[in-house]
Amino acid sequence: MELLRKGSELELRVEQLVFGGRALSRLDGFVVLMDRALPGQKVQVRVVKKKSNYAEAQVMRILEPSPYQVLPACAHFGMCGGCLWQDLDYAQQLAWKHRHVSECLSHLPDGLQGPIEEVTPSPVIYGYRNKMEFTFSARRWLSSDETARADVAYDRSCALGLHVRGRFDRVFDVHDCRLESPEAMAVVDVVRRGARESGLPPYDIRTHQGLWRFVVVREAKRTGQRLVHLITADAPGADRAVERIARMLEDQGPPLTTFVHSINRTRAQVAQGEDSRVLWGAGGIEERIGPLRFRISAHSFFQTNTLGAERLYEAIRESAGLTGAETVWDLYCGTGSIALSLASQARKVTGFELVEEAVADAYRNAALNGVENCRFFAGDLKEVLRHTPRDILGEPPDVIVTDPPRSGMHPKVVKALLELAPRRIVMVSCNPSTLARDLGVLANSYIICSVLPFDLFPHTPHIECVVRLDRK
Numbered sequence: 001m002e003l004l005r006k007g008s009e010l011e012l013r014v015e016q017l018v019f020g021g022r023a024l025s026r027l028d029g030f031v032v033l034m035d036r037a038l039p040g041q042k043v044q045v046r047v048v049k050k051k052s053n054y055a056e057a058q059v060m061r062i063l064e065p066s067p068y069q070v071l072p073a074c075a076h077f078g079m080c081g082g083c084l085w086q087d088l089d090y091a092q093q094l095a096w097k098h099r100h101v102s103e104c105l106s107h108l109p110d111g112l113q114g115p116i117e118e119v120t121p122s123p124v125i126y127g128y129r130n131k132m133e134f135t136f137s138a139r140r141w142l143s144s145d146e147t148a149r150a151d152v153a154y155d156r157s158c159a160l161g162l163h164v165r166g167r168f169d170r171v172f173d174v175h176d177c178r179l180e181s182p183e184a185m186a187v188v189d190v191v192r193r194g195a196r197e198s199g200l201p202p203y204d205i206r207t208h209q210g211l212w213r214f215v216v217v218r219e220a221k222r223t224g225q226r227l228v229h230l231i232t233a234d235a236p237g238a239d240r241a242v243e244r245i246a247r248m249l250e251d252q253g254p255p256l257t258t259f260v261h262s263i264n265r266t267r268a269q270v271a272q273g274e275d276s277r278v279l280w281g282a283g284g285i286e287e288r289i290g291p292l293r294f295r296i297s298a299h300s301f302f303q304t305n306t307l308g309a310e311r312l313y314e315a316i317r318e319s320a321g322l323t324g325a326e327t328v329w330d331l332y333c334g335t336g337s338i339a340l341s342l343a344s345q346a347r348k349v350t351g352f353e354l355v356e357e358a359v360a361d362a363y364r365n366a367a368l369n370g371v372e373n374c375r376f377f378a379g380d381l382k383e384v385l386r387h388t389p390r391d392i393l394g395e396p397p398d399v400i401v402t403d404p405p406r407s408g409m410h411p412k413v414v415k416a417l418l419e420l421a422p423r424r425i426v427m428v429s430c431n432p433s434t435l436a437r438d439l440g441v442l443a444n445s446y447i448i449c450s451v452l453p454f455d456l457f458p459h460t461p462h463i464e465c466v467v468r469l470d471r472k
C-alpha cells in the first residue's frame with residue numbers, strides 16, 4: 001500500500017470505534033487506527049506507524065463533522081487523557097459500548113444463551129465520580145492557548161492536574177474537570193497554590209527527587225462528605241508543608257470532612273502510600289448505596305459512580321436470585337459493599353479482599369448497618385482459596401459473586417471456582433476482554449444465562465457487566 005507510509009498524509013472517513021476507544025477507518029480495506037475521531041467524520045491524518053496489517057495515524061484536521069458530534073462540556077477536552085468520548089452523543093456512546101461487549105463475548109466457545117441486554121445508562125453523565133486522583137509534576141504542560149500568550153509568564157515548575165493524553169510524563173493544571181464537582185476542583189486549586197507557595201518541588205519521575213506526588217479527592221454523593229488524601233515523598237520539610245496546606249484548606253477550601261497524609265517511598269507512580277496520618281476528621285467518609293451506609297477510608301476501593309453503583313447492585317441482587325437459605329461468597333469484595341447488599345437475602349456471606357484496610361472497613365460497614373451474617377478474609381485470593389483450611393472457610397458456597405480488578409481473575413482463582421462448583425456464579429467485570437477470557441474457562445461447566453452491561457463511566461470507553469452463570 002504505497003499511500004500508507006510513515007509520514008504520509010491522507011483523507012479518510014471514520015467508520016467505527018473499536019474496543020478501547022480508538023477510531024477505525026479503512027483505505028482500500030487496510031485498517032487505519034486513530035486516537036481522536038468520531039464515526040462519520042472526514043479527517044485529514046498523518047500516518048505515524050505502519051505495521052503489516054494496520055497503520056496508526058494522527059488526526060491533523062477534521063474536514064467534515066460527524067452527525068453524532070456534540071459540544072464537549074470541559075475546557076480541557078482534547079488535551080486530557082480522561083474523557084475520550086465527551087464530544088460523542090451519549091446514546092451513541094452506549095451503542096458503541098454495547099457493540100464492544102458483544103464483540104468481546106462473540107468468541108466464547110459455548111455461546112450465550114440469551115441476548116446481551118441494552119446498556120443501562122448512568123443516572124447522571126457529569127459530576128458522577130466520587131473519587132478523582134490528581135498528579136503533581138515538575139514539568140507543567142501548557143495548552144496551545146497558554147503557549148500563545150506572550151503576556152503571561154507561567155510557572156512551569158509545579159503542575160497539579162491530569163495527564164496529557166498518551167503522555168505519562170506530562171501533566172497539565174486542571175481547573176475544570178466535569179467528572180467531579182466544582183468543590184473538588186476548588187480543593188485542587190488550594191492544594192496547588194499551597195504546594196507552589198511552599199517552595200518545595202514536586203516529585204520528579206526522572207530524578208526521583210522532590211516532595212509533592214498526588215492528591216486524591218473523594219466526595220460522597222449521597223452524604224456530601226469529602227476526604228482529601230495528600231500523598232508525598234519522604235522528603236525533608238514534608239510534615240510542616242503538608243500541615244500548612246491542611247490549614248489553607250480549612251480556611252479557604254470548600255467544607256471538608258477529613259484530611260489524610262500518606263508517604264509513597266516507592267518509584268511506582270500510584271496514588272497510594274504508607275505511614276498514613278489523619279490531620280483532622282476520622283480518616284474516612286460515609287457514603288450510601290440504597291439503604292446501606294459505607295465507610296470509605298483513604299486506601300479503600302469503592303465504586304466511583306455512586307448513583308450508577310446503586311443500579312449495578314440491584315442487578316447483582318436480581319442475578320444472584322437468593323432465597324435467604326444460601327451461603328454466598330463475595331470475591332474481591334473491597335469494603336464489602338456487594339456482600340452487605342446481599343446479606344439480608346442470604347443465610348451467610350463471606351467476603352475476600354486483598355487490602356487489609358478495606359477488610360477493616362468491611363467489618364466496620366457491617367456493624368454500621370447492623371449486619372451480623374457477614375465475615376471477611378484479607379489476603380491474595382489465589383493464596384487464601386488454596387491455603388485456608390476448609391473448616392475455617394466454612395461450608396462451600398451455593399452462590400459466588402466475583403468482581404475482580406481490570407486484569408480479571410487469576411487462573412488459580414478460576415480453577416478454584418470450578419472446584420468449588422457453586423450452583424450459580426455472578427461475574428461483575430469492568431473489562432469485557434478479561435471477562436471473556438474467564439468466561440471461556442467457566443463456560444465448559446456453566447451456562448451463561450444473562451449479560452447486563454452498565455455504563456458507570458460516561459465519556460470514556462469503559463463498560464461494566466454483570467453476568468449470571470448457572471451450573472450445567
Ligand SMILES: C[S@@+](CC[C@H](N)C(=O)[O-])C[C@H]1O[C@@H](n2cnc3c(N)ncnc32)[C@H](O)[C@@H]1O
Nearest residue numbers: 301302303332333334353354380381403404405
Ligand atoms: C473491582 S474492585 C471490586 C470491589 C467491590 N466488589 C465493590 O464493588 O466495591 C476489585 C477489588 O479486588 C481487590 N483485589 C485485587 N487483587 C486482589 C487479589 N489478588 N486478591 C483479593 N482481592 C484483590 C482490590 O483491592 C479491589 O478492592
